[in-house]
Amino acid sequence: MDDFVRDKLTEWDLSELIETFKAQGIDRESFYFLDHQDIAVLIPTVGPRSKFKKRLKSLKKEQKPGNPEVVDSSAQVCPSTSGKSNKGKRRSDLQGESSQWRSPTRKPRLDTKPASFQEEILLSDVKNIMSVVHQKIPQQDNKLNNFLRRKIDDLETDKREVVGVFGKTGAGKSYLINTVIGESNLLPSGSISACTSVMIKVEANMQNLKYEADIEFITKEEWKDELWFSKNFLRDSADHKMNEDEEKDRKDIVEKLSVLYGEDWDKKSPEDLMDDKYFKEIPEFLNSDRKMLTGKTTEALSAKLVLYTKNGSKVKRWYWPLVKCVTIRVPNNDLLKHVTLVDLPGNGDRNKSRDKMWKAVVGSCSTVWIVTDINRAATEPEAWEILKSACRFMGNAGQCRQIHFICTKSDESSKSPDRPSPTDIRDFILERNVDAKKEVIEEFSKLNKVKKHFSDGSLKVFTVSSFEFLSKTVLEPKETEIPELQEFLKGLNDCHSVTLNYVKGALGILSQIQGARLRDGADIKTAVCTDFGQKMKDALDKVRKSMEETHQAFEECLSEGVEKSKSSCGKNLKSVIHPNIPGNEFHRTLKSIVQHDGTYKTRKGKQINLNMKLSSCLTESIDEKFKKTFPNEGECGQFNGVLNLFSLDTEMMTKEKKYKDVKLQLIFLSTEEDKIKTKLNKIIRNRKKMIYSSLTTTIETTMQECYDVAKQKKGPGSLKDMRDTINDYVLGSKDVMFQTAKDDMLNQLRALMREILEVLEKTMQESIDLSLKTDGVSIPDVEIELEMVKNHYKELMGSPDEEPLI
Template structure:
């Protein structure tokens, strides 16, 4: 916006929600309305970018005329703050995770969501996706896929475990873990390599071509061409040795694939900046891929637990996945979770008619009737679990749509259900609305931060007389030091609700750990070779993602009684986004309000001649507290996982000893080693050490918060009360920019409240 304009930036004829008259058109779709909203967001973002660039340029041009050291550093700080405000807010990714077991239909669902049938590999007879796959859109006209491979060190770390699983001295009974390990080794080193030692394999040259960059990139003009190129790399092998096609040989690199990033040209069905993450349901044997598995779950703002309709009606795997997903509320960025039932059109009409005593119902009505019944049943189940684990003030606990029943097949074929009845459009609409809400809030935060900076610049002209400024700064510093000391006490009290449940959880864990051991070590699986699965668990320090037995985690199972006791209060304390009366956010908010009150009182004594200085100090206080809240978000996962990490560390030697067992009755001997080892660890205080570890992490967080606040407020005061005598009458005129940003912020506020 040019300086001196008679109308503030953004104009009064265009609101964030678009032109109301356009909404009345009969042919307008929800996508059109949301596209209008996004267009206005983009316009305001661009206007903000222009204002920030002009303002930082003015400050840069002003720097050469300043010689006073303190003043120069201050102007540099303000200019860099303006530059650091990321202008492309709408490009910051929002992750939506599709989390489900193999064969659940995640890839088929994702193909329908992005409106590209058979883009990701799908199979009617076997599981396909073998790694984490991310899909996003960009303004590029090309379709791109980046195939990231494990480093040599990461692969060799996995190779040790694979060799242990295919030890030739072991019996040759059929076992899925052993078979998969042998398949991985032979895929990389050739037929018969599975019988060689780790040292021999390390000296061998792989039979496949591995790019030095450990990354293969495909760029194609069409989705079909990209799909043909990338699919062999992200599909699990389903062929037996000796029956390979040319495409199968391309697939031989699959054991080395870490993750795949796919970028598609911009499409109206999905906003630019939304990243879909296809997450395997259980993790991975490879330590790095399993670490990425956890990271991907924790960075997702939305998690869809995906499973096929028949499995949801029968198996309980979706409940296990829901529990895993709900952990992201405690330790990650998750704000919403839903169950997505795929293949909702898969119904035997005659059986349904007989079961429901409805001889004349047609398939269309039967599908919709059954879908609604399953929605109600599973919604009650999910709501109950959410209420048990999460604070009542969370929006997800009360939301209407906890379950979606979708049919990707009918989305394309439209033989029985309409597109709307497949609920694919409903999921897209949810994604767009969630995206718009999040981006609008972030845009508001950025405009508020810019206003903070302009407020200070506005107030600088009044900073005269060094001794006077120093006295004012010292007076406020004493107030702030006292308030931070008060906050430290409040944070300590804030953690108290976790203390008693933590103690109770430890006592419960000491009582129930034997049952947890039995459930993992002594269950009758009905499969041969479970001792190899157990060896894999031990090789991976108590955690293993099995395709047959799903995710096995001894450490989490032992810690589960503690988590069941602390989960509710932990959520209340660390639910930074919501702020109930007993959360850590409430402590920080109370501290912020107390600071604002003290600054208001100081206005009378210290800043009666400078309203803008008070406005800056208040707004900068908001910013500093918001930065402290970010610290909480970064650290809460570490605190939450401290119990499991402590237990795992206590049992490392036990796992190593069990993993080394070979020969006859290996399974029974591993059971004994693990049972006795866990028992000794419990008797020596394993759960108490885990309890103390969480307490230490809580104490460290309290100290980090207070230290950060002390440093940030000290910098704020030094800047705000630096004497600017030399600058009087020379500061650049940024009044028009200040007014324009204020207008953008008020427009955003108005749209949000409406």
């Protein structure tokens, strides 16, 4: 205990509590964070407890920005480039409001308080109120009690935005991430130079104040398969002259096996190299477990992590060839509170497990950063190849809303001796940045296949200099555009909507509990149930009709796609298996395509995907329709927005006097409408990725038999044998293969439509029945809790004197 706590208790005429607070170690900081449940434990007597709660609430409201009495440990702070908190600089209040919570009567929120701190306290208070209410619900196993407990549990959700970061080695990707999040030594420059397959996620540590790394390994079976492929590749490559790509592949394999096994690995069989003795220092790999590393500083963690993310010279063995993904958690970083930055390999991976994870992460990115050197921004082939090959996984098969093309090292061109004046240098940099942006935008406008998945407004170009942001030699910080990227991440961390969602949901549940205790209004409950029956039927019919029209439109598009696929499959096939490459050079490539079931990634980042090529006419036939039906951008919503229009008019009914006896139940049902639509939109967003990808997945499944036969072709003439096997199989299967892909996609779409209607009807009907047809004889009185949460909700909405209309 400190003097502050003792003085406050004495001032409030509660000095008898001093010893209790001292025994519990309550200091000034923890004093401000005492919640509903903590206070109940500390002060069991009602009189002193009520007095304390009222005065603590008043004390919190009195605090203004800069008041030294409050220890604002959770206030948002500008990232410090040294990795230390810069407590003197507050960020602006969180911007952006969740549209689903807007009310016609809403007033602007006042920004006279440190909003993030106050909202964090408020959210903590409401969570503790709901925790206490959860415990108060009787343990009897009946529908209403179980329903209420489940609804309280469902309030807790993790809103997380994923930002994928692409870029070739040397583009300054790690330096950029470190600078933006204010952790100068988190990702060493070149951290993935020797392990382009390792995915690195960076997010906030919300549990403790340590830097943590969670390392996930590939499985033993996957490594064994990789060993077999590597040994066979090296053996086969010795029998013929290799092209440039093959020679680089050979060097990569040699390096990977050398760093893991040391010398003499080439004299051992794959079975020998799987001996446990090689992995005794990483038992987590043998046991299929994750490995956890911790450190008090970024430097301490990086020193331990180096063995799993890069090559070096200070130790004999490195384990990055076995790593699937590394998740780094950073303490005290508000930019990452609801955001995960993912340092991504360019175009997936040959390892199936890593490639599957890559596609899943790319598909979950709401934003993608493509990082490239400004000197080659518009002409760098690898950066544009990443965009072209990954666009379908980000767009129709993903949920990406924005593409940020980030040109790094914008200051480097200013270091010429013929520009000695700082003013001249600054003017040159800024002028060149403008030119670079224009060039990138012009190049993007030419990518018609990419633009099928994204609108013109989805691209934004940044020209950044991490060096100038840190050194302030020539440019002002804002001119480096690093602050703009930080502001963007702040916007993704929409803490206000997270708090508002939880508080509104809690208000609905407490309204339902208290409403269930009331015995009056039996007649009006019956009448409302009858009205809801018809309203439900009408609302579901609108949703069903719109979705049926969508299904029919896709069927028409795919029918055209099937016919075009049949007529074009020979040409598409020839472009992959008969390229303008000498046979002896292409032999290794085709063998790799076959070995990896139709896909191959070249050293230059280009991906050859035979399955995708065969399904291209099908996907092209639906691209535009799919983007409009399942948009990643805008406010329309999934299925052309019809789901967002589903309504039982509960909000309007709460305003009518004739429904005053069931107003509490109507408030609950209104929140249930919002929650189920949010839940279904999330389900649709995830399922639409699989539906779109199913066209290629079905082709791959159908082609599997062909690849298995082609894998057996060896010796002289094997190139011709593989080509003939693939060609004969595709031409012989085309009448069935493309129709099957169409049918599979439509069946998945139909299943999704059926699930949406069933979940909508079942969820809302259950809520109606338990709200209006069940008496809560045994459930607790939550009038006080309801009033507290109602006041918190009005505070969040900026309308403290108005009754909340939900």
